[in-house]
Amino acid sequence: MAGRYATALFDLAAEEGAIDQVASDMNEIGRMLGESDDLMRLVRSPVYSAEDQRRAFGAVLQKAGIGGITANFVNLAARNRRLFALPEMVRAFRAIVSRHRGEVSAEVVTAQELTEEQATSLAAALKEAVGRSVNLSRKVDASLIGGMVVRVGSRMIDTSLKTKLNGLRLAMKEVG
Incomplete structure (x- = not known):
């Protein structure tokens, strides 16, 4: 599932000519998730509603200066109750971008x-x-x-x- 989401994000970023920007944003999201246990609990815990996750993670993205395609992607993942897979989506997206760049x-x-x-x-x-x-x-x-x-x-x-x-x-x- 993470691979499908990452592929869709890559295709959209390529279509918009924003691969570098989205890759930078996804790397920042991966870094934030890796450094914050609280953020990982937010995305992994089934206790929070999809709307709570979307609002909280949206605030984190806004504070980090991440918007556009990447923010919309994370919002979609949250609405679809797929935020728990965000770390895997980041890894899959990085792999796709790496292959694209050789x-x-x-x-x-x-x-x-x-x-x-x-x-x-x-x-x-x-x-x-x-x-x-x-x-x-x-x-x-x-x-x-x-x-x-x-x-x-x-x-x-x-x-x-x-x-x-x-x-x-x-x-x-x-x-x-």
Whole structure:
């Protein structure tokens, strides 16, 4: 279902010549959802009515300066009681835009926020490894302690301290 919504949004954005603007707006929505547990509860909770979700999320979009096609899309999703799937719609839309631009999407989870210089360097290294431009989706997970987890397509590279410590703990159990 999320894919159908994302495809419809992409088709409308392409028809209006607003792919870049809508992509920017959807990235901002994804960032806001990833950073706010309250916002995630709003979109996922069946306790709120469709109208309450629409009004509350509309206020969030207005405060973030998101309007036009993207705001109308989110309103439609809320009216249809599909706001719970908004995070998946954002991911699906990003994937469609990446394919359209000839890019590969990569999800990077780090223990601390990457600086722009680090993100640029990582994107360049991934571009060299996969041979195509890379669109980074960044998340922060402090439980990783250090390092990062990178997913490009079906490949995953996990260099986090959390994983290394878990591996060491298992190795110690086998010895003892």
